Amino acid sequence: MARKTTTGTARKTAPATPPPCEPCKGTGQVAITVRVGRKRRPVGQQDGICLTCFGTGTADS
Template sequence: MATRKNAKPKPAACPDCKGSGEVPTTVLVGRKRRPVGKQSGICLNCLGTGEAPADGE
């Protein structure tokens, strides 16, 4: 298979979510706030895109 010469390089993965766009958040319940599990949430660093944000923007 031939490679394209004009192909854009793949953007770097977000360091916080490792490119998935989601991060685990611990779910706390009860008066003592004990952890019972994990819940997936959107990555606030890349806003769910999975790409590393550009510096200076």
């Protein structure tokens, strides 16, 4: 019985990296406006976790 042999070697492909998240631009954090007072006036911003990617920075669709 004849054996079949392969002449080439298997090529390994690099894993595809997912694109960065749009709202946080890959950082995993977004600026959230801080509001105070009865009229809820904005006084500044603080960092918060990106709810689109949950802080990973990659866009998982």
